[in-house]
Amino acid sequence: MSLPSQAGKVSLERLQGIPKIEWDGQATLSQTEKTVLSFDDSGFRFDFLWSPKPGAKRLFVLFSGDAIRAKNDPPVFQRWSWADYFPGHCLYISDPALYMDKELGLAWYAGTEDFDPMPVVRDRLNTILNNLGLPQSAMVSYGSSGGGFAALRLLRFMPDVTAVSVNPQVSITDYEMRRKVNIFLRICFGGRARKEALAEFPERLNLLSDPEPLKSCNIILVQNVLDSHHYEDHYKPFCAALEVGDDHAPDDPALHRVLFENPGGHTKAEDAATFGKIISIIERGA
Secondary structure: OOOOOOOOEEEEHOOOOOEEEEEOOOOOOOOOEEEEEEEOOOOOEEEEEEOOOOHHHOOOEEOOOOOOOOOOOOOOEOHHHHHHOOEEEEEEEOOOOHHHHOOOOOOOOOOOOOOOHHHHHHHHHHHHHHOOOOOOOHHEEEEEOOOHHHHHHHHHHHOOOOEEOOOOEEEEEOOHHHHHHHHHHHHHHHOHHHHHHHHOOOOOOOHHHOOOOHOOOOOEEEEEEOHHHHHHHHHHHHHHHHOOOOOOOOOOOOOOEEEOOOHHHOOOOOOOOOHHHHHHHHHHHO
């Protein structure tokens, strides 16, 4: 498998020749043509990048990590170059919060103090599933780092989905990149300090604020053990909260755990072998 070595991000301005439509949620999606679907809701701009696969019976929904604003302006989509490798339709979702400030590259799809984008995302995803004639169980949410946080948080709104989360933060306020967290809290949560924000918005900022519902969900948790911060401070606490071990256990239905080693640490994507394991678990019925 010649999977790209990077889970690179691409801004829409670098994608040429893809039709763009204002999507009211009613138009039938093309089964053959890539399309950018944009709409406004509650004062926020949402952008989805649709990459269909004719005859597919599964939908992969991909969330992005840090947009790296020095290189990209929104909307930004991650793993776009991987679309052909997913055994299903792909829908890439850009974080609507990125439009709020040029300094904001990572917002975890957690919204603001006044608005949570996930119910809007859920409603549009249900529309797409109905359009495709697919059940919620045929959908896979997928992301790494901040996108992995979003892929897991979506389960609170769509519990029958399978979530694949690679090297995720599970608590935003525990992320070691303090400057990125502080920028996010300043722009999106009124400048609250970490402890204050977490106390007021636990369900938005910490996946483990109520881990019980996650125990019945289909989750594939993928972790580079050489990414020490995420391995020790996010992966292990998540496993503990779900009352499972933190060993490599890809076939454990309580929490499919896929460990790999890459000396590049957090910035390196899952390699081809690890990606193959993930897809194998999905196709067996996670």
